[in-house]
Amino acid sequence: MTLESMIQKYPASPEYLVEALRDYQMAKNDHSVTESEIVKIAKYFNVTESKVCSVVSFYSFLSEKPKGRYVIRICRDVPCFVNKSESILKTLETRLGIKPGETTPDGLFTLEYTGCLGQCDHAPAFRINDMTYVDLTPDKVKAILSEYREEKS
Amino acid sequence: MLSRMHILICGGKDCLSSHSKELRDEFHLVLSELNLLDEVRLVMAGCFGLCSQGPIVVMTPGETFYSHVTVADIREICEEHVVKGNIVERLLIKEPIDKAKIKNYSQLKFYDRQRRIALRNCGQINPTDINEYIARDGYLALGKVLSTMSPAEVVAEMKKSGLRGRGGAGFSTGQKWEFAAKSVDDVKYVICNADEGDPGAFMDRSVLEGDPHSVLEAMAICGYGIGSHQGYIYVRAEYPIAVERLNNAIKQARELRLLGKNIFSSGFAFDIELRLGAGAFVCGEETALMASIEGNRGMPRLKPPFPAVKGLWGHPTNVNNVETFANVPAIFLKGADWFKAIGTEKSSGTKVFALGGKIANTGLVEIPMGTTLREVIFDIGGGIPNHRKFKAVQTGGPSGGCITEAALDTPIDFDSLVAMGSMMGSGGMIVMDEDNCMVDVARFYLDFTVDESCGKCTPCREGTRRMLDILNKICAGNGTLEDLDLLESIANMVKDSSLCALGQSAPNPVLSTLTHFRDEYIAHVVDKVCPAGVCSNLTNYTITDKCIGCTKCAKNCPVSAISGTVKQQHVIDLSKCIRCGACKKACPVNAISSKPLPKEENK
Ligand SMILES: Cc1cc2nc3c(=O)[nH]c(=O)nc-3n(C[C@H](O)[C@H](O)[C@H](O)COP(=O)(O)O)c2cc1C
Ligand code: FES
Numbered sequence: 001m002t003l004e005s006m007i008q009k010y011p012a013s014p015e016y017l018v019e020a021l022r023d024y025q026m027a028k029n030d031h032s033v034t035e036s037e038i039v040k041i042a043k044y045f046n047v048t049e050s051k052v053c054s055v056v057s058f059y060s061f062l063s064e065k066p067k068g069r070y071v072i073r074i075c076r077d078v079p080c081f082v083n084k085s086e087s088i089l090k091t092l093e094t095r096l097g098i099k100p101g102e103t104t105p106d107g108l109f110t111l112e113y114t115g116c117l118g119q120c121d122h123a124p125a126f127r128i129n130d131m132t133y134v135d136l137t138p139d140k141v142k143a144i145l146s147e148y149r150e151e152k153s
Numbered sequence: 154m155l156s157r158m159h160i161l162i163c164g165g166k167d168c169l170s171s172h173s174k175e176l177r178d179e180f181h182l183v184l185s186e187l188n189l190l191d192e193v194r195l196v197m198a199g200c201f202g203l204c205s206q207g208p209i210v211v212m213t214p215g216e217t218f219y220s221h222v223t224v225a226d227i228r229e230i231c232e233e234h235v236v237k238g239n240i241v242e243r244l245l246i247k248e249p250i251d252k253a254k255i256k257n258y259s260q261l262k263f264y265d266r267q268r269r270i271a272l273r274n275c276g277q278i279n280p281t282d283i284n285e286y287i288a289r290d291g292y293l294a295l296g297k298v299l300s301t302m303s304p305a306e307v308v309a310e311m312k313k314s315g316l317r318g319r320g321g322a323g324f325s326t327g328q329k330w331e332f333a334a335k336s337v338d339d340v341k342y343v344i345c346n347a348d349e350g351d352p353g354a355f356m357d358r359s360v361l362e363g364d365p366h367s368v369l370e371a372m373a374i375c376g377y378g379i380g381s382h383q384g385y386i387y388v389r390a391e392y393p394i395a396v397e398r399l400n401n402a403i404k405q406a407r408e409l410r411l412l413g414k415n416i417f418s419s420g421f422a423f424d425i426e427l428r429l430g431a432g433a434f435v436c437g438e439e440t441a442l443m444a445s446i447e448g449n450r451g452m453p454r455l456k457p458p459f460p461a462v463k464g465l466w467g468h469p470t471n472v473n474n475v476e477t478f479a480n481v482p483a484i485f486l487k488g489a490d491w492f493k494a495i496g497t498e499k500s501s502g503t504k505v506f507a508l509g510g511k512i513a514n515t516g517l518v519e520i521p522m523g524t525t526l527r528e529v530i531f532d533i534g535g536g537i538p539n540h541r542k543f544k545a546v547q548t549g550g551p552s553g554g555c556i557t558e559a560a561l562d563t564p565i566d567f568d569s570l571v572a573m574g575s576m577m578g579s580g581g582m583i584v585m586d587e588d589n590c591m592v593d594v595a596r597f598y599l600d601f602t603v604d605e606s607c608g609k610c611t612p613c614r615e616g617t618r619r620m621l622d623i624l625n626k627i628c629a630g631n632g633t634l635e636d637l638d639l640l641e642s643i644a645n646m647v648k649d650s651s652l653c654a655l656g657q658s659a660p661n662p663v664l665s666t667l668t669h670f671r672d673e674y675i676a677h678v679v680d681k682v683c684p685a686g687v688c689s690n691l692t693n694y695t696i697t698d699k700c701i702g703c704t705k706c707a708k709n710c711p712v713s714a715i716s717g718t719v720k721q722q723h724v725i726d727l728s729k730c731i732r733c734g735a736c737k738k739a740c741p742v743n744a745i746s747s748k749p750l751p752k753e754e755n756k
């Protein structure tokens with residue numbers, strides 16, 4: 001979907017800026033906006049480019065930096081922590097060879113932290129793009145990662 | 154056509170992930186084979202709040218409660234229960250403590266002590282069908298309000314009920330409505346705060362997923378009371394099912410003219426729009442939330458002016474939490490006096506708590522204010538699993554504090570929790586046992602605040618970072634007694650001088666663990682020992698001869714530090730081990746021990 005057709009779903013008023021940006025990024029493989037896109041978006045919503053940049057830098061779902069096709073957001077809140085989310089993080093780190101905030105060289109996975117996903121009774125949990133995974137164990141994580149790797153090839 | 158029997162299948166998100174859709178399909182198939190589709194109605198209900206036993210199927214009438222139901226069980230349920238009226242004993246839910254089988258779910262201790270007002274419809278109705286909400290007196294309160302009460306009477310009734318905000322601060326909802334009602338402006342707004350971000354809390358999600366109309370109805374009542382015609386629900390994008398159900402509910406309510414112009418032919422107009430968040434915890438704070446709805450960075454601002462005077466786009470705005478709203482229709486239907494009679498003198502009604510951590514029944518419970526923590530944790534929650542000892546319960550999320558054994562018999566309400574150095578918060582209740590290190594927990598909470606601090610004010614931005622440095626030092630075994638004093642004084646400084654409640658409450662977990670578990674801190678800094686066996690520099694993991702060689706630990710080790718062959722005792726390579734505890738959790742026979750390092754082995 002092009003940028004134009006996407007943002008035109010929203011009224012051209014600044015209050016829709018955050019949502020439009022989020023939806024547009026979700027639809028893109030690299031989950032980010034480029035400078036030239038920011039220029040267009042600013043124009044459409046009738047705000048300054050610096051305003052768009054400041055909004056993008058504030059929200060954790062928005063980014064100017066390209067991300068992997070699958071963004072893994074691991075819950076780092078206490079109920080998950082009490083249920084050993086640390087071991088899930090370490091499994092992701094060793095399997096993917098990256099630390100939180102980084103992207104794998106093949107551009108497939110980005111690893112990030114998130115706040116509580118509201119799945120605390122099924123902790124630990126993470127999200128991959130729009131899907132939530134719960135009751136994780138390192139063993140399960142390995143299987144989930146292989147599924148995503150296969151999906152791509 | 155009236156059905157003789159309803160089969161309620163838990164369609165909560167958690168059960169969705171445990172295949173409740175497949176259960177429904179199988180029910181459908183078997184019932185159609187048996188030619189019973191006309192007589193029996195299948196309902197995908199919201200979460201029953203007992204997720205550890207899911208997926209759950211409830212048969213009404215009779216309210217027979219089946220737990221851990223699988224596709225393979227369904228033919229038996231249909232042939233035995235539906236056709237012959239015989240209860241399938243094997244699937245009956247068991248009491249977690251004495252394992253007694255329970256036929257009827259009101260017999261279950263988990264529900265026995267509960268009183269469901271905010272969650273009254275969760276798990277009882279199909280949340281995607283407005284008619285089911287209406288069948289349980291939905292929108293009746295709104296009809297009553299619009300046809301028999303003046304706006305001033307609505308506000309007065311709200312005040313009389315004594316309802317206090319469930320979003321954290323516990324401010325009187327009636328007073329809040331009164332402020333907004335008294336502000337003079339043609340344009341006013343009602344906002345529902347559904348940005349639920351407190352770790353360990355998921356009641357708002359459950360209400361939105363299980364009973365979205367109750368929130369819509371309450372917002373319309375509030376709108377009438379304060380003189381507003383437009384509402385916004387600000388939902389976190391992490392809750393896609395809630396978003397979908399809300400959108401659907403708004404559409405249905407508009408179709409039946411329960412939202413829109415001229416509701417109930419009263420001339421009153423009210424409509425609601427959704428706004429989605431984009432991943433910033435601080436947006437749950439009401440001024441930050443409004444900035445976010447306006448399309449700005451979600452930064453909190455100093456109050457006053459309060460939202461009731463100058464809120465969204467500068468207009469008077471009333472912000473309430475999801476659970477607060479969910480109580481409102483019941484209050485107007487049954488009267489403020491009814492509500493006031495439940496709970497304690499200063500905290501009327503009930504509160505939903507989300508039980509998590511080291512507790513047998515994880516899930517949501519709704520209890521009258523004034524119930525003791527002991528009843529919640531041991532009677533309703535089923536106590537601590539694996540015969541471990543209770544150590545503390547954390548309430549109020551990152552802003553709250555830890556409560557110890559000694560205080561378990563205090564009746565809980567807004568004020569008693571504050572008196573114990575914690576707070577109600579949004580109702581997360583995280584239970585910790587002897588295997589949790591309280592210094593590590595405090596460090597963890599702080600790590601969270603350091604990340605979520607928006608950076609606007611110095612005490613919050615720098616102070617919390619300094620505190621985290623000290624805690625890291627202590628956990629690594631390098632702390633001193635002076636560090637404890639320094640930690641305490643910075644904590645008090647941050648508490649007193651931060652701009653918003655995020656910073657003001659960030660030191661609470663540190664202060665409360667310092668008060669209640671000072672001995673654990675002292676063990677770390679003086680003896681260089683982590684008594685719970687958690688802090689990695691101060692702990693060693695070993696596999697004892699209880700090991701049966703099942704290989705689960707090795708499979709679950711994230712860094713491949715465990716080796717061994719099948720059916721033989723495994724060993725841990727301590728130079729690779731990161732002390733994450735995954736093996737201990739995976740071990741079926743409790744063969745892995747995490748022991749504090751003996752003193753002399755520490756650097
Ligand atoms: C950092 C921070 C986060 C908050 N997060 C939430 C939240 O997720 N949900 C909520 O209802 N209130 C939250 N609040 C409280 C709101 O500012 C506000 O008091 C509340 O929505 C009012 O509703 P109530 O009176 O019904 O409780 C938060 C406050 C702070 C300071
Ligand atoms: S703490 Fe991880 S989902 Fe709530």
